[in-house]
Amino acid sequence: MQKTWNNKAWFLVLPVLLIVALNAVVPLMTVVNYSVQETFGDNLFFFEGTRWFREVLHSDRFHASLGRQFLFTFTILMIEIPLGVIVALSMPKSGVWASVCLVLMALPLLIPWNVVGAMWNIFALPDIGLLGYSLNALGIDYNFTRQPVSAWLTVVMMDVWHWTSLVVLLAYAGLQSIDGAYYQAARIDGASRWSVFRYIQLPKLKHVLIIAFLLRFMDSFMIYTEPFVLTGGGPGNTTTFLSIDLVKAALGEFNLGIAAAMSLIYFLMTLLVCWLFYTLSMKGETQ
C-alpha cells in the first residue's frame, strides 16, 4: 500500500541506513572484491576474474562439505519441524502450565551458541559426560571424537535440542490464533483427531511453518559455532560443514580469494533455495 510521502522521515532512518551500509554492504563488497583477486599480503592484489569460483565449484572438498551440509540441514529440518509441531500441539492451551511450558521452551534459545557447544561437548564425553558415560555403560560403543556416526548423532541431537524450541514457539502461536469455532465445527462433523490436524491446524499453520522452515534452513545452512566447539569438524572432516570449511580456507590456509568465492556461492545458494521454497509453497494461494 502506498503511504504518504514524508521527506522528514528519511532523516530519521538515515542513521540506520548508514549502519546497515557499514555492517552489510561494505563487507559484502569487500568479499566480492576478494573473490575476484589474488593477494599475498602487503595489500598487493592481482585480478583473477572467475578463477576462484571455477576452482571452488570443481573442488572435491567443496562438493563433500556441501553434501554434508545438505544432509545435515535436511536431517535437522525433518526432525525439528514435525517435532516442534507435535510438541506445540501437546502443550496446554491456557493456564499456569501454559506459561511454565513456554518458559521451559524458551530456555535453550537463551543460551549462547558456544556455550551450547561446550555443554554438549562435556555432556557427551565418553569418559566423564553423563550421556557418553551412560551409553557406554549400557554397552553401546559411543565416542563422538573418534566415530563419525557418533559425531553426527551428537551434532544433530545438539541442534535439535537447541532449535526445536523456536519451531515450537512459532507453531504454538499459530495454533493459538485458530478460532474455537473451527474445532467445534470439526467435532460436529465427526472429524477424527488426525482430520482436525490435517484439515484445520495444518492449513492454518502453513504460513507460520514456512517462516519456521526458512529460518531454520538459513540458520542451519550457515551453522558454525556449535559443531566447531563440539567436534571441530572431526573426526577427520566428517562434521566439517560449509562454514567450518570456509573458516579453514580463510584463516587456516589464508586462501582469501577461495574463501570469498565460497561465501558468495553459499550466499547465492541460500537465497536461491529460500526463493524457490517460498514461491513453490505460496503457489495456488489466493488472497
Add this chain to the structure above:
Amino acid sequence: MLELKNISKRVEGDLHIDDVSLRLEKGSLNVLLGPTLSGKTSLMRIMAGLDQPTNGAVYIDGVDVTGVPVQKRNVAMVYQQFINYPALSVYENIASPLRIAGKDRETIDREVKRVAQLLRLEPYLDRKPLNLSGGQQQRTALARAIVKNADLVLLDEPLANLDYKLREELREELPKIFSESGAIFVYATTEPTEALLLGGNTATLSEGRITQYDETVDVYRAPRDLVTAQTFSDPPLNVLQMAKKGDVFELSKGITVRVPDDLREMADTNYTVGFRPHHLSPEPIPGHSVALDVRVRVTELTGSESFVHIFYEEEPAKQITWVMLTHGIHDFDVDQKIQVYLDTRTLMVFDLDGRVMSGSSSQIEADIGQEQQMVSGGEHGSH
C-alpha cells in the same frame, strides 16, 4: 470545504477508486453508501490523507492538500471496531486529543464534560472502556472524534458491530450530534436504511465510482441510473424488461402499462423498469395498478409486515425473482400461484445502458439524459 477532483486509486493494477469528484460543504453530513469492496474505505483513507491518490487532487478550503500527511490535517476517524485506549479512563480517552493539542486544564475539563453530556457518557467517565458495553465503547470513540474539533470526521461503518437496537438509538442521535459540530462528516455504510435514517447527503458507490451524490432522499427517490437504484434499495430493487410501443409499455404476456406522459417521446424500444418491493401489493390500487401472475417462492412474516419472495415469468421459461413488501400478514404457501398488483405510478425507467429515463414521475429532474455532473451544492442540493 473538502473537494476531491478526479481522484483515482490503483493498487497493484486493480482500480479501487475510479475518477471520483466530490465537494463536501462545512457542517454537512455525507453518507457513502455501497456494498463491501465498493471503495468506501479507500476513498475515506484518501480524504484523511492516509493514502495518496494515484491521480487527482484533494483540496481543503481551496488549498491543495494532496501530499499532506494525516498528522498535519485536522482529521478524526471512527472505525467499525471500538478503538479506545484500554488503560485510560473514559474521561482520559476523551481528553486525549485535547492533551495532545496542549489545551489548558480548564478547557479540557469543560470540553470533555460537554461532549460526554452530548453522548450521554457522564455516568461512565471514571470507568475503563473495556468495562463498558459495546454501545458505550463506541460512544467513547465518537466522543474522542468530536472533542477534537476536527475539520473532517470520518466514520467507517461505526455501528456495524453493535446490536440492532443500539444501532437504532445511535442512528437517531447521531444527526443531532453532528449538527452541533461544524465539521464535515463522512459516514460509510452498506445499509440503505441507515443512509435514509441519517439523512444529509448520500453518495452511492459502485465498483469504485460515485454513481450519484445528492440529498439522501433525492438519491433514493430519483436515482440517476439503475446501479444507484439497486445500491440504494433494501430489500433489493425489482427489475423487469418492457418494450415501449407508442403509448404503452408491453409486458411479456400481452399486459400493457400506460407510458407516463413525460416519457411519451421516448424511442420505441426495450427498457429496463425498476420498482421498489413496497410498490407491489396483494390488493389492487384502483386506477393505478396492473395485475401480474406470479408464483410464490417463500414468504417471510415479521408480525406486522410480509416479505413475499415471488417468481415472475418474464419470458417463457425465463423466471426472475422479486420481493413484495406489504403491511399485514399474508402467509402464502410455497409455489402458490397468486396475483400481485404493480403500482404503475412509481416505475423507474432505464435505457438498456442503465441510464434513467424517469424517476418516480413526481421527481423528474430537468436535465435528465444529459451528461450529469457528480457535484452538487451541499445542503441545498442541485434542484
Add this chain to the structure above:
Amino acid sequence: MARINLDHIRHAYSPNPQNEDDYALKEVDHVWDDGGAYALLGPSGCGKTTLLNIISGLLVPSEGKILFDGQDVTHLNTQDRNIAQVFQFPVVYDTMSVFDNLAFPLRNRGMGESDVLKRVNETIEMLDLGAWSKRRAQGLSADLKQKISLGRGMVRSDVNAILFDEPLTVIDPHMKWQLRSQLKLLHKQFSHTMVYVTHDQTEALTFADKVVVMLGGEILQIGTPEDLFERPSHTFVGYFIGSPGMNVLPIALEGASAHLGAQAIQLSGGVSVQPSAKVEMGIRPEYIHFDPNGMDVAITKVEDIGREKIIRAQLEGSEIALVLNENEPIPADPKVSFKGAGINIYADDWRVDMGA
C-alpha cells in the same frame, strides 16, 4: 429431527451461585417442537448464547436436563448429540473443494462413496451450489461459505437440530435477503428443527415460527412474530420488536378508561392492577394515526426513510413515534388517535389482560 426438552435448566458461570443474579441463564422450562424454527432474540449479554451453547453441548447447565426426543443428552458432548451449527464467521475447510467440504461429515461417519456422492449432490442442489462444487472453499465469498457451513449440516440425514449463531453478521444487505429467504425455504421444504440466535429482530421474526425474547438471562416471551407484535408481554419486548419500538406512556386507570395527562382513552375492557403498580400503556407507532378529532400533538422531527416516514412528536409531555406511509400527508394541525386493538396495558412492565 428432534423435539427439544429444556427441563428446568439454569446456568451460572461461577461454581457457587448465591442468588438469582449469579445465573447467566435463569430458569428455562420449555418444550420445543420437532421441526420447529426457533429464534433466540435479545441484546448482547441476555443469555441467548449461553442457551445455545447448552443445546449444542459446549456447556453443561448447572441445573436441569436437556432431552432430544425424550433422550437425556445433558452430559453428552457435541459430537454425540448429532447437531449441526453455522457460526457467526464462516467455518469452512479451506484446503478442500466445496464438494469435499459437504462430504466430510459423511465420510467421517464411514458412509460409502456412492451414498456420499448421492447425498452431497442432493445437498448441492438444495443450496444452489452446483457452480462451485469443484472449487476450493478458500477465497469464496462470505455468503457462499455460510451456505457450505449450512450444507455440512443438511447433508446428514440424522441431525437432531441445526443451530445458527448470528449467521448473517458478515453478509452484505443484498445477500442477506437472498440467504435469509433461502433458509426459510429450506425450513419449509425439509422441516429441520432449527434454533437461530440473533440480536436482529428482522432476522428473528422472518426466520422463526416462535421467537424467544430474552433479557438479563430471563425469557420474557415466547411467541409467534404476530404475538410479539400485537401483544408484547413485557414493555421490553414491545421496545425491542419493531422499528421504532412500541411507545410506552405513563397512564392512570379509571375503570375502562386510561388517563394520559389530560386525555382520556377508552379501553376495550376494565383492567385490574395492584394500586402500587407502575401502570403504562403500550401502543405501536403503526397504530397511531392522524385524526382531525384526535389528541393534540407537537411534531418534533420527521424522518423520511423512503417507503415510510417516522414522525416523532410530543403528546401530553411524552415522546411518541408514529409511522406514516410514503404518500400520506402530514396535517398542518396534527392531532392523533390510537387504534383500540393496538393498545396494551402494562403493570410494572408486564402486560395485563383487559376484561371484555
